[in-house]
Amino acid sequence: MQIAAVILSLVLALAMLASGVMKLIRAPRIVAMMEPLGVPAARLPLLGSLQIAGTVGLIIGIWFPPLGIAAVIGLVLYFAGAIIAHRRAHDRAMQGAVLFLVLSAATLTVLLAAN
Template structure:
């Protein structure tokens, strides 16, 4: 079970960490996403920081199980909010969202199964 937990956790951490970097360096993709959703561009660093904290918290669960579980749970909430932002403006382009949300759910499930079952 540890191998599955470690694989999912490391993959999720890398995925969310790369997304955080894209937000934090001021890349055009996050700006376009914020514009499409009618959100201020000034939110990009905050959203990037939230992704970065989640990405750092996931592998922290190897040492402190509760930290990893809370990080995964927070990422699930983050992407639930992203879905609501998409739906609010009528966006049906949810492919990227689905990948990120499924990864966050997998990380949460793996953490719960490995540490708390």
């Protein structure tokens, strides 16, 4: 179970790093995806920073599990909020948020079982 926890943590960390960097640099594709949700481009660095903080927490969490668990709980809440934002805006393009929520929830489940 420990190996699965490390693998899922690393996969999620890489995904959050990529997504977070795209928000930090305000990639045009990301800005366009956020506009229908009413998220101003000025907020993207904050959202990206939260994802990168999750990345750091997951990586350190490999050696200090309580931090990894806290980080992944934060990511579950982040993506639950993202899905709520999509629903409020009546935006059906929420597959990415759903995928990341499922990956975060699976990582949380495995981390809790391994510790």
